[in-house]
Amino acid sequence: HMFRDRTVTSSVSWCCFPLGVLSDIISTVEFNHSGELLATGDKGGRVVIFQQEQENKIQSHSRGEYNVYSTFQSHEPEFDYLKSLEIEEKINKIRWLPQKNAAQFLLSTNDKTIKLWKISERDKRPEGYNLKEEDGRYRDPTTVTTLRVPVFRPMDLMVEASPRRIFANAHTYHINSISINSDYETYLSADDLRINLWHLEITDRSFNIVDIKPANMEELTEVITAAEFHPNSCNTFVYSSSKGTIRLCDMRASALCDRHSKLFEEPEDPSNRSFFSEIISSISDVKFSHSGRYMMTRDYLSVKIWDLNMENRPVETYQVHEYLRSKLCSLYENDCIFDKFECCWNGSDSVVMTGSYNNFFRMFDRNTKRDITLEASRENNKPRTVLKPRKVCASGKRKKDEISVDSLDFNKKILHTAWHPKENIIAVATTNNLYIFQDKVN
Amino acid sequence: MFARGLKRKCADHEEDMGGALAGFRAVPSYSLQRQSLLDMSLVKLQLCHMLVEPNLCRSVLIANTVRQIQEEMTQDGTWRVAAPQSTGRAPLDRLVSTEILCRSMREQDGVHPAPGMGDDHVLGPGSELSTVTSAQTPRDPQNSVWEMDSPRENRGNFQKSLDQIFETLETRNPSSAEELFSDMDSSYYDLDTVLTGVVSRAEPGPCDGLQGLPPVATPASSSSCKSDLGELDHVMEILVET
Numbered sequence: 001h002m003f004r005d006r007t008v009t010s011s012v013s014w015c016c017f018p019l020g021v022l023s024d025i026i027s028t029v030e031f032n033h034s035g036e037l038l039a040t041g042d043k044g045g046r047v048v049i050f051q052q053e054q055e056n057k058i059q060s061h062s063r064g065e066y067n068v069y070s071t072f073q074s075h076e077p078e079f080d081y082l083k084s085l086e087i088e089e090k091i092n093k094i095r096w097l098p099q100k101n102a103a104q105f106l107l108s109t110n111d112k113t114i115k116l117w118k119i120s121e122r123d124k125r126p127e128g129y130n131l132k133e134e135d136g137r138y139r140d141p142t143t144v145t146t147l148r149v150p151v152f153r154p155m156d157l158m159v160e161a162s163p164r165r166i167f168a169n170a171h172t173y174h175i176n177s178i179s180i181n182s183d184y185e186t187y188l189s190a191d192d193l194r195i196n197l198w199h200l201e202i203t204d205r206s207f208n209i210v211d212i213k214p215a216n217m218e219e220l221t222e223v224i225t226a227a228e229f230h231p232n233s234c235n236t237f238v239y240s241s242s243k244g245t246i247r248l249c250d251m252r253a254s255a256l257c258d259r260h261s262k263l264f265e266e267p268e269d270p271s272n273r274s275f276f277s278e279i280i281s282s283i284s285d286v287k288f289s290h291s292g293r294y295m296m297t298r299d300y301l302s303v304k305i306w307d308l309n310m311e312n313r314p315v316e317t318y319q320v321h322e323y324l325r326s327k328l329c330s331l332y333e334n335d336c337i338f339d340k341f342e343c344c345w346n347g348s349d350s351v352v353m354t355g356s357y358n359n360f361f362r363m364f365d366r367n368t369k370r371d372i373t374l375e376a377s378r379e380n381n382k383p384r385t386v387l388k389p390r391k392v393c394a395s396g397k398r399k400k401d402e403i404s405v406d407s408l409d410f411n412k413k414i415l416h417t418a419w420h421p422k423e424n425i426i427a428v429a430t431t432n433n434l435y436i437f438q439d440k441v442n
Numbered sequence: 443m444f445a446r447g448l449k450r451k452c453a454d455h456e457e458d459m460g461g462a463l464a465g466f467r468a469v470p471s472y473s474l475q476r477q478s479l480l481d482m483s484l485v486k487l488q489l490c491h492m493l494v495e496p497n498l499c500r501s502v503l504i505a506n507t508v509r510q511i512q513e514e515m516t517q518d519g520t521w522r523v524a525a526p527q528s529t530g531r532a533p534l535d536r537l538v539s540t541e542i543l544c545r546s547m548r549e550q551d552g553v554h555p556a557p558g559m560g561d562d563h564v565l566g567p568g569s570e571l572s573t574v575t576s577a578q579t580p581r582d583p584q585n586s587v588w589e590m591d592s593p594r595e596n597r598g599n600f601q602k603s604l605d606q607i608f609e610t611l612e613t614r615n616p617s618s619a620e621e622l623f624s625d626m627d628s629s630y631y632d633l634d635t636v637l638t639g640v641v642s643r644a645e646p647g648p649c650d651g652l653q654g655l656p657p658v659a660t661p662a663s664s665s666s667c668k669s670d671l672g673e674l675d676h677v678m679e680i681l682v683e684t
Contacts, residue, residue, distance in 0.1 A: 085495045111495075173498055192498040221506055223499045242499050275479060275510055279503045333482060338500045 014374060014387040014426075014437040026429040028416055032096035032104065035420040038066055038427055039106060040434055041091025045075035047108055047161070049119065050434075066436050070119055072161035075110040087112050093178050095187070097200075105164070107187065111174040114189055116165035116200060124152040170196050170206045177227045183234040190227035190239060193220075197251075209257050210239060210249065225283050225340075232292040236261075240297060244281030248308065264306050266313045276328040276337065284340035289349040290421075296352055298343040301325060303354050303364065318364040318371065321356050323394035323405045336410050344419045355414025358403065359430050360390055376414060376428045376435045386440060473515075480511045 024042035031038050038050040048071045053064030078087040089110055097105040103120040128150045132138055173191035180187045188209070189196050195210035210227075214220050223242045230236035235251045247260035268277060280300035288295045294315075297304050301322060304314035320341075324331060331337040336357075343354040355361045356373075364371045373390045393402040416429040424439040483504050 083495070174495070220502060221509075223502050225499060242503055275476075275507055278506055278510075282499070282503060329479070332479075335486075335500075338497070338503065 015385065015440045023432070025432050026416060026434060027090050027092060028094050029418045029427050029429050029434070030094045030096060030106075031418050031420050031427065032106075033098045033421060035422050035425065037069065037096070037104060038418070038436075039094045039096065039108075040427075040429065041074065041094050041108060042432075043088075043090045045073055045077070045089030045091060045110065047072055047074045047091060047094065047106075047117070049159075050436075070159040070161055072117070074108045074115060074117065075113065078112075092175055095178050095180050097180060098184060107178050107180065109175050109178050109189065112168065112171055114167040114175070114178060114198075115163050116167075117161050118164045119159060119161045122158045122160060123154060123156075125155045126150040127153045165200065165203050167198055167203050167206070170198075176225060179228045179237065181229045181234050182232055186234075188227060188229060188237060190224050192223040195224065195227055195237075195239060195257075207255070209251060209255070211256065211258070226286045228286055228288055228295075230292055231288050231290060238286055238288070238295060240283035240286040242282040243278060244283055244299060246283065246286060246295070246297060246306065262308070262311050264311045264314075266304070272325070274328065276332060279332070279337055280328065285342040287343060287345060289345050290347065291349055294349065296343055296345065298341050298354055300337060300339075300341075303343055303352055305352070305366070316366060318352070318362075320354055320362055321392070323392055327405065331410070334410065336413075339413055339415060341413075341415050342417060344417055346419045346424070347422045351419075353417050353419060353426065355417055355428070357410050357413050358392075358408040359412040359414060360392075361414045361417055361428055374437075376430050376433070376437075377412075378433070387437065476511055476515070480508060480515075483508045483511070 024044040024046065026040050026042050028041040029038070030040075036052050038052075040048050040050075042048070049069045050066040051069035052066050074091055075089040077089045079085075080087055087110070091108050091110060093107075093109050095107045097107070099105075103118050106117050106119070108115055108117060127134065128148050130139075130144060130147060130150075131141075167189070171189065171191045171194070173193050175189055175191045177190040178187060179190075185201075186197055186199050189198065189206075190210075193211065193213040194208055196206040197209045198206045210224070212222065212224060221243075225240050225242055227237060227239035230238070236248065237251070238246050238248045240246045244265065246264040248262040248264070249257035250261045251257060253259070253261065268281070283297045283299050285298040286295060293308060295306050295308065297306065297314075298320075301324060302320055303318045305316040305318075307315045328337060341355050343352060345352055350367055351363055351365050353361060353363045359375050359377045360373050361376060362371060362373050373392070374387045375390050391399075391402045392408070393399065393404050395405075398404050412430060414428055414430060418427040420426065426437045428435045428437065486504050487501060487508070
């Protein structure tokens with residue numbers, strides 16, 4: 001599948017295919033390895049999977065659209081009787097396994113429990129049982145005079161989701177990340193203070209590979225915010241912290257990866273120091289590039305690209321919404337400063353994308369160093385029309401079509417975005433709308 | 443924007459104060475704004491306790507912010523600057539509010555503070571501030587915030603403390619409650635320009651004022667506010683005989 005790598009910031013025109021309003025707040029979005037399937041998780045514990053239509057070769061103006069493929073309830077709310085606390089059913093993360101047979105598998109997790117789901121299609125059903133009628137009732141045995149072999153007859157496609165494994169009771173704190181290893185046999189799950197290693201077949205045991213819980217909880221000043229396995233090295237993973245550091249660990253070094261192999265941290269800029277410096281340095285997401293050579297981190301105001309061979313500073317830094325720097329106290333007061341934005345790479349690692357407020361999302365082209373701001377909203381985007389770039393006016397005279405910082409709607413935040421692994425197709429989640437944008441192929 | 447590079451000095455250096463004051467006329471005083479931020483952070487921490495477990499990352503970040511502010515205030519908390527339209531008493535009132543918040547929580551549990559040795563004019567007439575002896579083990583008041591497996595009592599205590607906080611804010615001084623909870627947007631835009639433009643804190647000057655405030659062992663480990671809440675936990679432990 002040839003991947004055309006045009007500069008997304010200039011020559012690619014993005015068209016909108018809104019998928020409609022989902023009934024609950026979207027909490028995670030993830031394409032599978034082929035890009036044919038797109039999974040979303042929501043605050044109500046549901047998973048909705050969209051499938052791309054098979055390409056219509058005659059109507060080549062659009063690649064296939066995404067339609068609902070399967071919906072199932074992944075997690076239910078629970079109650080922890082020991083602590084008298086509710087366990088939210090909100091899906092924090094979904095990760096797909098690579099496809100090995102006809103069925104699809106994904107991991108979904110809430111704060112405490114990870115589940116392996118099998119999604120399989122059924123488009124045939126056996127007919128002609130000897131002992132049962134078609135409706136399931138048992139036939140009167142005296143009426144059975146001949147033997148026949150049931151045959152498979154086609155039926156309307158049915159997509160079934162069934163839980164195959166439940167990985168529970170391994171996390172005291174809230175799970176923020178899951179990541180499948182490149183060996184496709186193991187995966188990690190990370191909560192605020194610990195990271196566990198699981199085997200996909202084994203649910204009653206997991207290995208603790210990182211533990212940053214201090215002996216005295218009063219000394220707690222740092223938590224784990226995200227973790228991911230390296231895409232190629234099955235012994236390597238990274239985890240980020242609320243203090244803006246990323247640690248790379250090698251599982252071959254020791255069973256408990258308490259000591260990192262590498263520590264990535266950028267020294268603080270003293271001229272920008274404030275009481276909010278630590279909060280805005282907290283990393284909300286970390287993602288390896290597909291190549292495995294780089295990793296990207298998202299903190300409150302910026303996206304940083306790190307070369308795994310250089311620990312003391314990122315190789316690239318992109319400002320997402322620098323105009324918010326002078327508003328940090330208001331954003332602290334209304335809690336927006338704690339929003340956790342995700343980030344993602346395109347298939348060729350040449351463009352990175354992340355969300356912002358006012359339903360804006362941003363793309364940064366690493367080659368041309370150009371960036372673009374787009375808006376995901378029903379009002380501004382009719383289906384199949386090209387998106388217009390947006391601009392925020394930080395100060396001074398506002399030009400036509402610009403939006404001033406004070407008009408931004410901080411309730412409209414885009415925290416979750418995903419990029420198709422091969423095509424210029426992106427999924428953008430607003431609070432409870434999911435948008436698919438594709439580049440307009442002329 | 444807050445005047446950058448402005449060195450903060452002790453009250454002893456009167457002639458410098460004249461110059462320093464000039465920079466303050468345009469914006470609310472730094473310590474006033476800093477105190478507002480501290481109050482806001484403490485309220486945020488208290489409001490963490492709902493039916494669902496609090497977000498640990500958020501709590502840790504807020505607590506670290508509180509620690510930063512308290513460290514800074516400990517190092518130069520003796521420094522007095524007159525706010526533009528108010529007397530020298532106003533910033534000290536604001537400094538006091540945190541103490542009273544903590545103290546009210548202790549009192550509510552029947553622990554009476556030892557007679558304070560503070561100057562009365564610092565704390566307001568009739569107020570007492572307990573001493574914190576070095577014998578007391580400094581404990582993080584947010585201990586209950588972190589301990590997910592702590593007993594229910596701690597959560598209950600904080601819930602009671604939360605009620606007490608709001609009660610205190612309402613009854614003690616209506617205007618201060620209003621300051622905290624009304625007109626937040628406009629006042630905090632001012633906070634933005636002041637606090638986010640501030641350079642890293644200046645060298646601490648010699649601390650010879652405000653005798654009444656209890657000594658602190660190290661900036662990082664405890665402050666009087668933390669110790670008060672730690673005492674609450676300590677008392678609870680004794681009561682439930684753990």
